Amino acid sequence: MGKKGIAVAGNMIVDMLYPVSNFPKPGELVTITGDMTRATGGCLCNDIIDLAALDSSLSLTALGRVGTDEAGDFVLDYMKRWPNINLKGIKRSGTTSYTLVIFDETTKQRSFYQCRGANADFCEADIDWDTLDVDLLHIGYILLLDALDEPDSIYGTKMARLLHSAQQRGIKTSIDVVSEAGERFHRIVPPALKYADYCIINEIEAQATTGIPLLDSRGNPVSDAMSAALKKIKELGVSTWSVIHCPQGGYGLDENNNYVEVPGLKLPEGYIKGSVGAGDAFCSGVLYAAWKGLDLLQGLELGTAAAACSLSQPGATEGMRSAEETMALYRKLRS
Numbered sequence: 001m002g003k004k005g006i007a008v009a010g011n012m013i014v015d016m017l018y019p020v021s022n023f024p025k026p027g028e029l030v031t032i033t034g035d036m037t038r039a040t041g042g043c044l045c046n047d048i049i050d051l052a053a054l055d056s057s058l059s060l061t062a063l064g065r066v067g068t069d070e071a072g073d074f075v076l077d078y079m080k081r082w083p084n085i086n087l088k089g090i091k092r093s094g095t096t097s098y099t100l101v102i103f104d105e106t107t108k109q110r111s112f113y114q115c116r117g118a119n120a121d122f123c124e125a126d127i128d129w130d131t132l133d134v135d136l137l138h139i140g141y142i143l144l145l146d147a148l149d150e151p152d153s154i155y156g157t158k159m160a161r162l163l164h165s166a167q168q169r170g171i172k173t174s175i176d177v178v179s180e181a182g183e184r185f186h187r188i189v190p191p192a193l194k195y196a197d198y199c200i201i202n203e204i205e206a207q208a209t210t211g212i213p214l215l216d217s218r219g220n221p222v223s224d225a226m227s228a229a230l231k232k233i234k235e236l237g238v239s240t241w242s243v244i245h246c247p248q249g250g251y252g253l254d255e256n257n258n259y260v261e262v263p264g265l266k267l268p269e270g271y272i273k274g275s276v277g278a279g280d281a282f283c284s285g286v287l288y289a290a291w292k293g294l295d296l297l298q299g300l301e302l303g304t305a306a307a308a309c310s311l312s313q314p315g316a317t318e319g320m321r322s323a324e325e326t327m328a329l330y331r332k333l334r335s
Contacts, residue, residue, distance in 0.1 A: 001135045001172065001291050005059030006051060009127070009139040010176075011042030011119050012064045012090070014071045014098045015276060015316065022106050033105060039276075039315040040078050041099055042119070043140035043176055046277050046316045050284035050306060052082035053320035058288075061134055063089040063127055065118040067096035072118070091126050094118045101276055103314075108272050120146035124162040129169060136291055137166045138283075140176030142192055149188050156191025163195035172240075174198035174290075176283055177205040185209050194237035198290060200283045200303075203246040209233065214244070226251040227259050241296055245282045245307070250300035262300040265308050265333040277316025282307040288323065305330035 017037045024030040040049070044064045052060055062085055066072035072092055079085055097117030103110045122145055139162070143149060148159040155161040163173045175196045177189055185208040193199060193209075203214045203221060210232040214225045226244055230253040233242040243252040249263045285306035289299030305326045313319035321329070 001293055004133050004135045005061065006287065006291055007061040007063055007089075007132060007134040007137045008044050008048040008051070009063035009137060010044045010122065011141055011144055012044050012066045012075055012097065013040070013042035013114075013119070014075060014096055015039045015041035015101050016098060017101045017103055017274070017276065017314065019103045019105050023102070023104050023109070023111065037314065038074070039317075040075050041101075041276070041316050042097065043138075043280060045075065045079065046280035047138060047140075047284045047287070048085055049079065049082060049317040050277075050281050050310075050320045051288055052084050053317070054284065054288050054306070054323045054326065056082075056084055056322070058084055058291075059086070059134075060084055061086045061089055061132065065091045065093060065122045065126065067094050067118045068092050069095055071096035071098065089127070089132075091122075092118070093121060103274060103276070108275055110276055114144070116144070116146060119144065123147040123158065124165060127162070129165065132169075132171070134171060136172045136174060136287065138174040138176070138198075138287055139163070141178035142175060142189055143180045143184055144178040149184075152191075155195070157188055159188075160191035160195050163192055167195055167197075172197045172290075174200065174287060176280075177201050177209070179204045186211075190236050193233060196238050197240045198243070198287070199233055199238045199241070200243040200245070200286050202279050203244055206233070206244045221246055221248050221251070223251075223261060226261070227253075230259070231257070241286070241290065241299070243286055243296075243300070243303075245279065245303065250282065250286075250304050252296050252300055254296040258296075260296045260300060262297070262304055265304060265330065267308065267311065267333065272311045273319075274314035275311060276314075277310045278307040280316060281310035281320060284320075285326070301330060302327065308333060
């Protein structure tokens, strides 16, 4: 790939994190065990900050929407900490999207309650194609960008049209999807896959997209099923890498349809402080490897290592390190 840089587009969110002793059953009371913390979140914020941390010399362009409120100021002020992130492509309107993140301190699982806000209005018209000079455009989350999830008479969805526009300009494309309950996957995700060079999603999203069960009765991934789902994603149109990640590992088909699998790292007891940004961190590692021209095995290793970095801190991006430090951690934890 060339060396112009990467654009990241899509959801810009303020995450409001509440730690709880356990998830309650319907109608039950649960105790919030600590203070609420606030952090940036969403595909755009998480992925672009992780990429900026992985390589401080990487040219990065942000494309999205935040509100004209204090929360929008909070997001932009935080992102300004990374001088290699260009924020000129950010539009402001309405209220900033926010997510209530409930974090179970016992199981380390989390649940999300999302308000769309300004993200709902982000659309292709917000992108100035004439000035966007990048090698790769990553966008997400499909199913959480209302204007781009709308149907399109030619391409299926407005998201698919946007991706086609990027490819017509020689820009490689990458997509991510949100883990949502419901039946919208089969209608909204496949059109975008036709115009994606890279697809990096988790096992829940892959299962909903392909209809292929990926986990056994104990919740462990099945390699043959992973391979079948990855092949299905390729058949739906992804040209280069299709990737699925879950806590147990990373799985992918490369540009030659070779299957690659990397097991998850065995983390020390007490290492995990939060899991809210691990999936985006994995995605950022794979994206960076693709941009650098590394092979898929190296991409899955870097993605796995980046996820481990993210897990070391409560917020989505605080744990990220440089690519060199990230891979040093990978080698240490793998040994």
